[in-house]
Amino acid sequence: MKMNLRKLLLAAILLALTVVVGQTFIIGIPWTHGNINLSDAVILLAGLLLGPKLGFLVGGGGGFLLDLISGYSQYMFFSLIVHGLEGLVCGWLFFKYGRSSLALICSVLVMVGGYFIADSFLYSMVTGILGVPTNLLQGLIGGLVGQIIFVKINKKVPLN
Template sequence: MTHGNVNLCDAGIIIAAIMFGKRDGFIVGALSGFLLDLISGYAQYMFFSLLIHGLEGLIVGWLGYQHRRKTQVLAIIIGIFIMVLGYFITDAILYKPVAGLAGIPANAIQGIIGSIVGYPIALKLKQILKV
């Protein structure tokens, strides 16, 4: 509907941010979003994704790193909200505001699935690696 794609980028961002904090969350978010768009044929989104997913990782890491699970879950929800809002704005800029609205469900589903996959993996890896 908005030329984007659904992927597990958010799972990796959440893992990095929860395990290592805001700096690494930002780096993983920015680079993975940028490179995924570049190699999957969505170059018009590359720089937007760099900012959106970078900010997502920064916020999740800033609010969720070394905090209680309730705070981590809240951090992830805020991060996903930022991602959905960021792509709404992006689609409104690249296409029309109606395209931004049309992309909200797919982006929200991507974020929710990414968090369902990424958060338990982050918790288990933290336990195993003791980070």
Template sequence: MKKSATVRHLVFTALLTALTLIFGRFFLIPLPWTHGNINLCDVGIFIGAMLLGPWAGGFIGGFGAMFLDLISGFAQYAPFSFISHGLEGIAAGLVFKYVRGKWGRIAGVAAGTIVMVVGYFFSDAILYTWATGAAGIFPNLIQGIVGSVIALLIASPVEKAVHPALSSK
């Protein structure tokens, strides 16, 4: 029984990693002033962290965002996206795990967004300049907020749909 639940957990982690890549690729706006982009990958990261926990959220965020950068022409960001979005998923998942209810979900997406924005500030500063890092704060914040709102809106229906498959039988 435990093994079957673990396999289902791995399958959902892989599925949400792929969906994170798809969400990001479907809605991707290049930003010339930061050499990066804004996208919807945060939706998959937050849903994964809510449903599967912090470590799965980190995996989904890290690998989904890294692969997105590699196939979208932003390869210079791939290692930074792996770290920033991976930590975003872990941070959000930890808050979701320990703070229950509506406020826990809001606090979780807020924590994840802050981690992502700070991560990309330093990424842009390392790759380019501190001014580039500062220029990326607002668009990254918008990306995180939009991803948070969408994730919060669809979280309950998604959870109801997949909960029977994730729970042990």
């Protein structure tokens, strides 16, 4: 599959935007050792616009870099995988079935499950359980924002 320059440039911009948005709109959650941010909106948007491969790149790279610079380095490699899978699943389901709602919901569930595993591994299962509601809230808000932006720009950004 040949990837065009427009898609690669958009992926690079969205990766950088994931970090900027995640760093700008951030609320620390002490009992989970994590935070709520809007990076999921950009990751999910990347999956919807660019598909699974670049969705993985934007999600994984953006999540990794965001954790690195925001003081959550213990999550860097988990975020690489979890947010990478979030973008991949979103892009794969949307490109396969054409239903953004299905892609967004499944992707958010992947992210919530991934961070449950990460928190349980890093700290305890109780910490993992405590993180589920905040991660679900972050994912749902990110999905809603990502969907709104997707609808607005999908018609104006020719990627093929």
